[in-house]
Amino acid sequence: MSNTGPEPGSGSGSGSETGSGSGTGPGTGPTTKTTTGGETAVSLSNVRKTYHLGEPVHALDGVSLEIPRGSYTAIMGPSGSGKSTLMHLVGCLDTPTEGEITVGGQAVTELSGRERTELRGTEVGFVFQTFNLMPRLTALENVALPQLFQGIGAGERTDRARELLERVGLGDRGDHRPNELSGGQRQRVAVARALVNDPEIVLADEPTGNLDTETGEQILSLFEDLYASGHTIVMVTHEPHVAQRAERIVHLLDGEIERIEELEGVGPETGSGTATSDAAEMETETDAEPVGNGSTNEDDTGTGPDR
Numbered sequence: 001m002s003n004t005g006p007e008p009g010s011g012s013g014s015g016s017e018t019g020s021g022s023g024t025g026p027g028t029g030p031t032t033k034t035t036t037g038g039e040t041a042v043s044l045s046n047v048r049k050t051y052h053l054g055e056p057v058h059a060l061d062g063v064s065l066e067i068p069r070g071s072y073t074a075i076m077g078p079s080g081s082g083k084s085t086l087m088h089l090v091g092c093l094d095t096p097t098e099g100e101i102t103v104g105g106q107a108v109t110e111l112s113g114r115e116r117t118e119l120r121g122t123e124v125g126f127v128f129q130t131f132n133l134m135p136r137l138t139a140l141e142n143v144a145l146p147q148l149f150q151g152i153g154a155g156e157r158t159d160r161a162r163e164l165l166e167r168v169g170l171g172d173r174g175d176h177r178p179n180e181l182s183g184g185q186r187q188r189v190a191v192a193r194a195l196v197n198d199p200e201i202v203l204a205d206e207p208t209g210n211l212d213t214e215t216g217e218q219i220l221s222l223f224e225d226l227y228a229s230g231h232t233i234v235m236v237t238h239e240p241h242v243a244q245r246a247e248r249i250v251h252l253l254d255g256e257i258e259r260i261e262e263l264e265g266v267g268p269e270t271g272s273g274t275a276t277s278d279a280a281e282m283e284t285e286t287d288a289e290p291v292g293n294g295s296t297n298e299d300d301t302g303t304g305p306d307r
């Protein structure tokens with residue numbers, strides 16, 4: 001997996017303003033990484049996702065965004081802003097009503113359902129707030145499970161799962177079932193499972209939401225290690241102190257990109273940054289209301305917005 005230099009993500013506008021972003025917390029300082037180039041891991045162009053629930057509900061409404069390969073991006077916004085919808089689209093769990101999405105160099109909207117599943121299985125790893133572990137399987141079996149769908153042999157699956165449990169500090173917990181593990185340990189198992197097929201992109205949806213402060217800090221440090229090793233991290237969170245650990249924060253509001261905030265470094269001591277968006281420029285110059293982009297979900301027959 002090659003590390004390429006982070007570039008600012010792009011929203012729907014070209015204006016810019018100088019803002020500030022800072023994060024504090026325990027640790028040794030921000031993670032830095034020497035990168036070159038400017039390849040894109042994920043690209044969204046004028047993406048809309050609309051659900052029809054009597055009246056159209058626009059979960060995302062014209063979102064354009066580029067996520068550089070090897071970068072660390074946080075997605076923030078209030079409930080109903082479109083965070084989960086954006087995550088599902090990037091993770092190939094859903095398709096847009098309009099617009100184009102490219103993941104790992106492949107145009108998602110041009111793929112069949114089976115092809116999207118294959119792309120999701122090889123290029124994307126998921127970490128969920130509620131862990132989503134199989135309760136009757138051991139930690140080792142949970143981590144190994146995704147490899148089964150890639151046709152990998154039993155011995156290789158087990159070796160790879162054991163290696164990843166060691167990497168997340170759970171080498172001695174492989175034979176424990178989820179109900180025998182703490183919340184932090186279960187989330188570590190979930191991270192190991194997300195990495196088992198060596199995905200380029202790791203998507204995390206509120207990964208510290210069910211954890212205490214100390215355990216959450218350990219999980220965030222683990223994500224910083226993954227970033228430093230070359231993975232592209234996209235994390236949805238509503239907690240500012242978590243988002244401030246990233247390189248950039250994409251702020252969503254009502255299905256549109258309100259602004260993109262660029263931070264300095266990655267880690268608990270990130271410094272000031274800049275925010276870019278049409279909305280920022282318009283507010284500065286004309287006191288106008290923020291303008292951004294966003295859209296809704298997969299197809300017009302979806303059961304409802306997961307925002």
